[in-house]
Amino acid sequence: VLLVAYLGYVGLGAGVLQALERPAEVQAAQHLLQQHWELLANHTCLQGPALQRLIEGIIQAYKSGITLQGNTTSLGRWDFSGSFFFSISAITTIGYGNLSPSTVAGRIFCILFALFGIPLNLVLLNEIGQLMLLGVQHCAHRLEEVFHWQKKASLLIKTCALVTGLLLFLLLPPLLFSDKEGWSYEEGFYYSFVTLSTIGFGDYVIGMNPDRTYPGWYKNVISLWILFGMAWLALVIKFCINFLE
Amino acid sequence: KAMCSGKLQTGLLVVGYFVYLLVGAAVFQALERTAEKQEKIAAAQMKEAFLQNFTHLTVAEMEQFMKNLTEAIQNGVYPVGNESQIEDSNWDFSNSFFFAGTVVSTIGYGTLRPKTAGGQIFCVFFALFGIPLNIVFLHRVGKMLSLLCKKLGKFLYEKGMRKKKIKFLTLLFFLATGILVFLCLPSLFFQITEGWSYSEGIYFAFITLSTIGFGDYVVGKQPGRNYFSYYRTLVAIWILFGLAWIALLFNL
Numbered sequence: 008v009l010l011v012a013y014l015g016y017v018g019l020g021a022g023v024l025q026a027l028e029r030p031a032e033v034q035a036a037q038h039l040l041q042q043h044w045e046l047l048a049n050h051t052c053l054q055g056p057a058l059q060r061l062i063e064g065i066i067q068a069y070k071s072g073i074t075l076q077g078n079t080t081s082l083g084r085w086d087f088s089g090s091f092f093f094s095i096s097a098i099t100t101i102g103y104g105n106l107s108p109s110t111v112a113g114r115i116f117c118i119l120f121a122l123f124g125i126p127l128n129l130v131l132l133n134e135i136g137q138l139m140l141l142g143v144q145h146c147a148h149r150l151e152e153v154f155h156w157q158k159k160a161s162l163l164i165k166t167c168a169l170v171t172g173l174l175l176f177l178l179l180p181p182l183l184f185s186d187k188e189g190w191s192y193e194e195g196f197y198y199s200f201v202t203l204s205t206i207g208f209g210d211y212v213i214g215m216n217p218d219r220t221y222p223g224w225y226k227n228v229i230s231l232w233i234l235f236g237m238a239w240l241a242l243v244i245k246f247c248i249n250f251l252e
Numbered sequence: 253k254a255m256c257s258g259k260l261q262t263g264l265l266v267v268g269y270f271v272y273l274l275v276g277a278a279v280f281q282a283l284e285r286t287a288e289k290q291e292k293i294a295a296a297q298m299k300e301a302f303l304q305n306f307t308h309l310t311v312a313e314m315e316q317f318m319k320n321l322t323e324a325i326q327n328g329v330y331p332v333g334n335e336s337q338i339e340d341s342n343w344d345f346s347n348s349f350f351f352a353g354t355v356v357s358t359i360g361y362g363t364l365r366p367k368t369a370g371g372q373i374f375c376v377f378f379a380l381f382g383i384p385l386n387i388v389f390l391h392r393v394g395k396m397l398s399l400l401c402k403k404l405g406k407f408l409y410e411k412g413m414r415k416k417k418i419k420f421l422t423l424l425f426f427l428a429t430g431i432l433v434f435l436c437l438p439s440l441f442f443q444i445t446e447g448w449s450y451s452e453g454i455y456f457a458f459i460t461l462s463t464i465g466f467g468d469y470v471v472g473k474q475p476g477r478n479y480f481s482y483y484r485t486l487v488a489i490w491i492l493f494g495l496a497w498i499a500l501l502f503n504l
Contacts, residue, residue: 020374097276
């Protein structure tokens, strides 16, 4: 029965997403094709195959994380800050993918690094989650003592904690992102959720816009947010699982 | 005293975690920096060479075209070939199904992702309920796999082996068969179907099953290759059981 429910759920999602995304995709493809042919038409000496090769070359470069815009020798992606962020994305299993190792040695190291890093990350997240839970229970006890409520206090505190967590980790950060990254609120929310759930598509990644300047504390604060946010979301999902089982 | 040592442990854990990250960052940087530089130079040269061959193409037009192309690639539209490619959609049902699977398992390759605001919001809520569902589901599958292990243990016990030895052997057996079935054999399979090297296959298998899912390697995305019709379904089943195996491994 569970199998059927699972497959059904995934199938349902597939259907909905298909309906939502297909039209936009067709439009984008047609738009690009139009430009392609326009370019070829405007410059009749431009040969189709040569352009094809160029396009393939650009796609290849893009997959390696290189965009060919302008003449500026932009900052390398594998500077220390970028590598640090990459390490985080590996052991939290977020795995954005906007940056990924292209050398064989880098990949082998990545596997080994993740092999020990992921359990380490899980242990740490568990610790943080436990601390959060203890803090909430502590507050509940204090409230019970001060106000002499009995069962109400526990429920109230738990709801309060859920709401604070929601605000702190999912609802407020998008505001920061729309200021620093220029995303819409909805995009910031989408990014927050995709990151904290460790899905990590990589379509939105903070601090990657070459046209923007970021304050020094930005990436560090975000890293802390990811850590605590993941622990909180893991707790929430644990409660969901207990509810399901 | 117990609380003190507990806090010390947590502190050590936090410190250890950050040290681990820093070490990793340094190593990655050392390994990848030079390769990146080379690729940048190669890409710039390619651009230069192209402009030189077609000198009446202005730089501005070129930049505009590149910008549009990059945007299209970011949106998952690879303009290789001609118009007939519009018919093949990234969002046909089988691809959407695969996508939904990567969301729910939190792998999240990212080669395919929702662009519309509606698609993104739906994705968030879909994952909110799908991820717990996935975890519960994997739990069940893992239990089925562990039953097999218990049967093996029982068989050995009846043959007169000591319990500790049985536990060790079953763990070893579970680990070894798992690595074979979920890492080594699939990589051979991918060599044939995707044209990757063996080490690329292992890398892909590991990144997928750990749910990191960078998306630099994804099945069924090579242009110009014919995949037999149940390829993706087969890969999906592999991912499912592989994830359950890993989950079980953590429980043991």
